[in-house]
Amino acid sequence: MPPLPAHLQTSARPFIEVDHFDFWYGPKQVLHDIHLAFPENHITALIGPSGCGKTTLLRNLNRMNDLVDGIRHRGDIRLDGTSLYDPKVEVISLRKRVGMVFQKYNPFPKSIYENVIFSLRVAGRSDRRQLDEVVEKSLRQAALWDEVKDKLHESAFGLSGGQQQRLCIARAIANRPQVLLMDEPCAALDPIATLKIEELMTQLKDEFTIVIVTHNMEQARRVADLTAFFYLGKLIEYDETLSLFTQPSQIQTEAYISGRFS
Amino acid sequence: MSDANSNPPSSAALLSSKGEIKVWLTATGLNVGLFMVAGLLLLITWNGLSVFWPQPVSEFTLTSQKDGAPEKIAGIITKQQTRRSAATGQAIEEIQIFTGNRDAYGLAFRFLDQSSLASTTLPSDYIVAERSEYGKAIFTPVRLEFSATKSLPASDPTFLPELHRLVKEGNDRRAEITALEKHEIGAINARIDKLEIRLRKADPSPEVRAPLEQELATLRSEYTTLASQATTLRDRQKVEKLVYRLASGEERNQAVAEIIHFYQPNQLTLGGRFKIFLHHALAFLTEEPREANTEGGIFPAIFGTFVMTLLMAALVTPLGIIAAIYLHEYAKPGIMLQSIRVCVNNLAGVPSIVFGVFGLGFFVYGVGGYIDHGPTYPLPERWWFLASLGAVVTLVLALLLTLKYSPTQALQPKSKARSFTENTLWISTALLTLLTLAKCPYFHGFFADKLPSPTFGTGGILWASITLSLMTLPVVIVATEEALSAVPRGVREAALACGASKWQMIQRIALPGALPGVMTGIILAMARGAGEVAPLMITGVVKLAPSLPLDGIAPFIHAERKFMHLGFHIFDLGFQSPDSEAAKPMVFATTLLLIFLVVVLNLTAIQIRSHLRRKLQASAF
Ligand SMILES: Nc1ncnc2c1ncn2[C@@H]1O[C@H](COP(=O)(O)OP(=O)(O)OP(=O)(O)O)[C@@H](O)[C@H]1O
Ligand SMILES: [Mg+2]
Numbered sequence: 001m002p003p004l005p006a007h008l009q010t011s012a013r014p015f016i017e018v019d020h021f022d023f024w025y026g027p028k029q030v031l032h033d034i035h036l037a038f039p040e041n042h043i044t045a046l047i048g049p050s051g052c053g054k055t056t057l058l059r060n061l062n063r064m065n066d067l068v069d070g071i072r073h074r075g076d077i078r079l080d081g082t083s084l085y086d087p088k089v090e091v092i093s094l095r096k097r098v099g100m101v102f103q104k105y106n107p108f109p110k111s112i113y114e115n116v117i118f119s120l121r122v123a124g125r126s127d128r129r130q131l132d133e134v135v136e137k138s139l140r141q142a143a144l145w146d147e148v149k150d151k152l153h154e155s156a157f158g159l160s161g162g163q164q165q166r167l168c169i170a171r172a173i174a175n176r177p178q179v180l181l182m183d184e185p186c187a188a189l190d191p192i193a194t195l196k197i198e199e200l201m202t203q204l205k206d207e208f209t210i211v212i213v214t215h216n217m218e219q220a221r222r223v224a225d226l227t228a229f230f231y232l233g234k235l236i237e238y239d240e241t242l243s244l245f246t247q248p249s250q251i252q253t254e255a256y257i258s259g260r261f262s
Numbered sequence: 263m264s265d266a267n268s269n270p271p272s273s274a275a276l277l278s279s280k281g282e283i284k285v286w287l288t289a290t291g292l293n294v295g296l297f298m299v300a301g302l303l304l305l306i307t308w309n310g311l312s313v314f315w316p317q318p319v320s321e322f323t324l325t326s327q328k329d330g331a332p333e334k335i336a337g338i339i340t341k342q343q344t345r346r347s348a349a350t351g352q353a354i355e356e357i358q359i360f361t362g363n364r365d366a367y368g369l370a371f372r373f374l375d376q377s378s379l380a381s382t383t384l385p386s387d388y389i390v391a392e393r394s395e396y397g398k399a400i401f402t403p404v405r406l407e408f409s410a411t412k413s414l415p416a417s418d419p420t421f422l423p424e425l426h427r428l429v430k431e432g433n434d435r436r437a438e439i440t441a442l443e444k445h446e447i448g449a450i451n452a453r454i455d456k457l458e459i460r461l462r463k464a465d466p467s468p469e470v471r472a473p474l475e476q477e478l479a480t481l482r483s484e485y486t487t488l489a490s491q492a493t494t495l496r497d498r499q500k501v502e503k504l505v506y507r508l509a510s511g512e513e514r515n516q517a518v519a520e521i522i523h524f525y526q527p528n529q530l531t532l533g534g535r536f537k538i539f540l541h542h543a544l545a546f547l548t549e550e551p552r553e554a555n556t557e558g559g560i561f562p563a564i565f566g567t568f569v570m571t572l573l574m575a576a577l578v579t580p581l582g583i584i585a586a587i588y589l590h591e592y593a594k595p596g597i598m599l600q601s602i603r604v605c606v607n608n609l610a611g612v613p614s615i616v617f618g619v620f621g622l623g624f625f626v627y628g629v630g631g632y633i634d635h636g637p638t639y640p641l642p643e644r645w646w647f648l649a650s651l652g653a654v655v656t657l658v659l660a661l662l663l664t665l666k667y668s669p670t671q672a673l674q675p676k677s678k679a680r681s682f683t684e685n686t687l688w689i690s691t692a693l694l695t696l697l698t699l700a701k702c703p704y705f706h707g708f709f710a711d712k713l714p715s716p717t718f719g720t721g722g723i724l725w726a727s728i729t730l731s732l733m734t735l736p737v738v739i740v741a742t743e744e745a746l747s748a749v750p751r752g753v754r755e756a757a758l759a760c761g762a763s764k765w766q767m768i769q770r771i772a773l774p775g776a777l778p779g780v781m782t783g784i785i786l787a788m789a790r791g792a793g794e795v796a797p798l799m800i801t802g803v804v805k806l807a808p809s810l811p812l813d814g815i816a817p818f819i820h821a822e823r824k825f826m827h828l829g830f831h832i833f834d835l836g837f838q839s840p841d842s843e844a845a846k847p848m849v850f851a852t853t854l855l856l857i858f859l860v861v862v863l864n865l866t867a868i869q870i871r872s873h874l875r876r877k878l879q880a881s882a883f
Contacts, residue, residue, distance in 0.1 A: 095759055100756075102752060102756060106755070107756075109775055119762075122770070123761065168756070171756075171760065172759070172760075
């Protein structure tokens, strides 16, 4: 049973469990014995220096890494109790349960409307009224509705960067996944757009289990309930955000969060 | 390069550095190429357009005598050049004139030494007339003869309007004759042919034969009526005569209805010239060729090129896109994929005539012959049953094995042994099906009753298009692959992360994103195919096709018909024509049109590509 930080052991249900997980790109081992759990309806931040394997872990949670040739893993990841690697699990339905927002916003070359409902379209849903509802709800949740409601059928490329990223979030939550994975969602955005997205995350927390990768300590402090610190492919420390930032138990963590890190 | 690195120069220093001369050298290379292309285009445009421009007719009085008077000749100056006399080695100035009147002079062109000209005038009453036979005539009119007794002299003010009216009547009647002979009589002939074949095969009992024979008799009598109508019209064409005088003084006469079009070049204003120019250009584009293609228009060649190119595009597009999707999205990188890519690229370098030979051997004689008369060497019945049974069994096995594997799991690698068995089963199904089809002892061809004259077993527009689509396949494959690689990875991953299957991702995101690039490829392929000649010559192009590949007679699309093609038309006019001098204007005009077509296609491709680039840049940030 992978651990949650001590005080959550009873109050929260672990929704995603990463169980002694090792991961290789070809001959290169990138994750070493990762062992932790993400609690339901909480925001968990993954922090750590560049190249330590945060994205790799995140991309394993919805099996996006299957696209890469020559990968290998050991250990297990469980979503709501079932292993992702269970032969009965279909990758496609898994990805419908685990939405993902990428570091670089990547809307499709389609209209705003079609962007939002893409996941419904590929699932074969075409009832116009339902789709309209989904579009409005998702865009409202992504705090984008008021800005785009008059140009839903214009190209998504006409939006600003921050708007495009929020559109990607709307797209990721349109078919109501259970988990939302966000890989540095604010890396390309200005502070105002960042703030908007952070607000958004706190609202979405009631409905989704959120895992976010970030390089921004302040952001982790502001939004995350829990924070995990990674270093060289190993999980160094995992705790409630407040205690991790105020009383880190490991010297590497302390060095990293205080910026004394090379 | 290296010294620039060790000592970074200022921009002023860069300008005067040693690199400059190399820059000039590369620029020279580019300029030579540009000048050559521009020169070629200019030459062809100038020569091609001047074909249609009405030029003045000069009357030359020669120093030599004929029948006691100075010899005269009229014509249009086409060339001025210097010739070296064979005897003395001196330079002699000479001109080439187009005299027309091939029926009177035997040749339509003549060379005159400048020294032999006594005087040159531009008499205003000369007429240039285009006739349905013997090419152009250049003359001064004398009178119109309506009948043995009634005539109208050229000096009469109503002469020109009357001539115009008669020429127009003649044209209308000629169109009527063509419609009668080509379409109505053609349709009846086709029905008679079919009936005769049916009669030949029908069983001899009179109940069966009688209605058929009666139908045949009705058709034959219909044919006779139509034919006699046509004859009457033809005779009517010969009634009015135009009497005219050549420069030499000789008087000749000519059925007015055989004149297609005439004008008085020495009386034309600029506007009038322009009108005639447009008339000529339009006639060139819309009329059928006459007199071994050296006169008239090139409409059938334009139409043939157009239909062939479209057919080719329709064939090469799905094939190329499917192949490219497989190569780029599904095939596992490795030796196999590498060698397939090399093969595809080499295919683009194979001389086109090789494709033509392959098309002739495989499509025309092989597939076409099969369609006509069935397999030449059918399998013995017992073996054939075995083969078809095998095909069914392997198909069922392959289906079972493939369908049991849920497509949504497609991201999990299959076991090696399993995919090997699957592939083997599919391949053997395909091979066995092919064998059963190709060697079926019960199939005796769709057109066996027309044998020995082949229907599909000879060159035709379908085979030519297929051959060219094979030839242009690499263009489409390479363009599609490039366009697919240009679709950003982020977008593909986003689609997959939304729960799309790989095929949905390709179909909804990758392919639409790649579409402009794919279209560029198709247009380039069309440009290449439209300009190709060699493979067409042996797979279905002819110098004069009796009918178009698309027309109003059922089944409307005649894929087996031979057709005319602009590229081949140029070759035929320039090198196969009995009078190459007379055909030269047509060569230039046709070349101009073909180049125009190819340039337009290429420009469209460039336009689409730059549009694509702008779109991709917009999506970058
Ligand atoms: N497709 C791949 N093939 C091989 N190696 C990879 C691949 N993707 C990542 N890596 C390697 O795995 C390691 C971890 O990469 P990862 O992207 O997970 O880092 P990260 O923590 O997200 O870094 P950053 O903060 O810079 O995004 C790196 O050393 C990287 O070089
Ligand atoms: Mg990363």
